[in-house]
Amino acid sequence: MERGEVGDVRKKRSKWAIPLVLLVVLVLLIIIAVVLGVTLTGRQSAGLKTDFLNRCQNFKGYDCENIWKTFKQVFVNRDPCNVSEEAYDPLIAAVPFKRLCNQTMLWSKTNKAVHELTTGRDCLQTIEDTVLGSSLNNLSWCGMKGSEETFTTGCPEWNECVNNSVRSFWRRASAAFAEAACGDVSVMLNGSISTPFNPTSVFASIEVPRLNSTKVKSLNIVLVTNSVSNCSNASLQSLKTKLDQRIVYTCKEVTESQITDCSAKPDCGRCW
Ligand SMILES: *[C@@H]1O[C@H](CO)[C@@H](O)[C@H](O)[C@H]1NC(C)=O
Ligand SMILES: *[C@@H]1O[C@H](CO)[C@@H](O)[C@H](O)[C@H]1NC(C)=O
Ligand SMILES: *[C@@H]1O[C@H](CO)[C@@H](O)[C@H](O)[C@H]1NC(C)=O
Ligand SMILES: *[C@@H]1O[C@H](CO)[C@@H](O)[C@H](O)[C@H]1NC(C)=O
Ligand SMILES: *[C@@H]1O[C@H](CO)[C@@H](O)[C@H](O)[C@H]1NC(C)=O
Numbered sequence: 560m561e562r563g564e565v566g567d568v569r570k571k572r573s574k575w576a577i578p579l580v581l582l583v584v585l586v587l588l589i590i591i592a593v594v595l596g597v598t599l600t601g602r603q604s605a606g607l608k609t610d611f612l613n614r615c616q617n618f619k620g621y622d623c624e625n626i627w628k629t630f631k632q633v634f635v636n637r638d639p640c641n642v643s644e645e646a647y648d649p650l651i652a653a654v655p656f657k658r659l660c661n662q663t664m665l666w667s668k669t670n671k672a673v674h675e676l677t678t679g680r681d682c683l684q685t686i687e688d689t690v691l692g693s694s695l696n697n698l699s700w701c702g703m704k705g706s707e708e709t710f711t712t713g714c715p716e717w718n719e720c721v722n723n724s725v726r727s728f729w730r731r732a733s734a735a736f737a738e739a740a741c742g743d744v745s746v747m748l749n750g751s752i753s754t755p756f757n758p759t760s761v762f763a764s765i766e767v768p769r770l771n772s773t774k775v776k777s778l779n780i781v782l783v784t785n786s787v788s789n790c791s792n793a794s795l796q797s798l799k800t801k802l803d804q805r806i807v808y809t810c811k812e813v814t815e816s817q818i819t820d821c822s823a824k825p826d827c828g829r830c831w
């Protein structure tokens with residue numbers, strides 16, 4: 560009888576032990592998943608916001624918290640492939656590009672060289688040297704339909720869809736940046752590739768058509784060359800014809816070492 564009782568208790572315990580353990584494990588897994596999910600998405604959005612604010616605050620006189628809110632509103636709770644260039648109009652209106660006379664530097668396929676020249680030398684400005692461009696340079700961002708979160712991973716690639724949150728920003732901002740150009744404008748193009756002026760580039764398709772001869776006197780090509788292409792290249796001749804004919808066109812071949820030398824010059828005099 561006694562053994563039988565003990566046996567019953569044992570049987571009872573072993574009957575419930577496994578489901579109970581499973582239940583506890585399940586509850587723990589759910590808790591871990593929820594905590595992990597919250598901190599991961601939380602960290603993602605905090606990362607973008609922190610990066611944005613830190614970089615924005617390097618510029619004096621901007622209400623960075625408000626700029627962040629205006630920026631975020633463009634793409635949160637939206638399909639990342641359904642953010643048009645015009646959706647960024649409120650952001651551009653809130654942070655307009657200053658009219659830059661004789662200081663605008665456009666570029667295509669010369670990311671490193673052009674910023675070597677403009678960074679830390681207050682003579683020429685690329686879009687990445689402005690408050691908006693600097694705050695978003697190299698970042699990826701998107702939203703998701705039905706969520707108020709911002710995401711930095713899993714966002715569409717540049718050419719994955721036409722109207723994606725990152726591409727639309729750069730196209731809209733580049734248009735506004737070119738419209739703000741004035742006086743003598745420079746553009747650094749890459750002479751190590753066969754078509755330094757590529758008709759599908761942002762420079763060709765967005766910026767050139769917006770250089771307005773009522774403000775812009777000249778467009779000065781700085782062709783960084785190591786003997787592949789030179790200023791006689793046919794693609795550059797086509798740039799000349801695409802340009803508003805009242806804007807003076809010049810082209811100069813320079814080497815990367817000339818750029819390095821120039822970036823060390825403290826004054827804003829001519830480098831070539
Ligand atoms: C894209 O966004 C607009 C609002 O800007 C909306 O009217 C439209 O339905 C969206 N399209 C898709 C396919 O989600
Ligand atoms: C992208 O947005 C523009 C509006 O700016 C719209 O006219 C066009 O149809 C959109 N393209 C696609 C593929 O959704
Ligand atoms: C721009 O540069 C040209 C030529 O160097 C000069 O004549 C002109 O005054 C400059 N304009 C401004 C607004 O600085
Ligand atoms: C020009 O393009 C080539 C090939 O993409 C690249 O390796 C090189 O760094 C570029 N030159 C400049 C000055 O950016
Ligand atoms: C962006 O990336 C380039 C090269 O990939 C790097 O040189 C530059 O410092 C980066 N800029 C920022 C603001 O992170």
Ligand SMILES: *[C@@H]1O[C@H](CO)[C@@H](O)[C@H](O)[C@H]1NC(C)=O
Nearest residue numbers: 768769770771772773774803
């Ligand atoms: C150039 O600017 C003038 C005056 O601001 C404006 O009337 C004209 O439409 C502009 N032209 C182009 C091609 O944007």
Ligand SMILES: *[C@@H]1O[C@H](CO)[C@@H](O)[C@H](O)[C@H]1NC(C)=O
Nearest residue numbers: 786787788789790791792812
């Ligand atoms: C420019 O490049 C072309 C083709 O590579 C070459 O035939 C021509 O002599 C070059 N012109 C100059 C001025 O270097």
Ligand SMILES: *[C@@H]1O[C@H](CO)[C@@H](O)[C@H](O)[C@H]1NC(C)=O
Nearest residue numbers: 753754787788792793794795
């Ligand atoms: C010059 O431009 C033409 C087309 O615009 C291109 O096909 C050619 O390869 C370019 N480069 C050289 C080195 O000739």
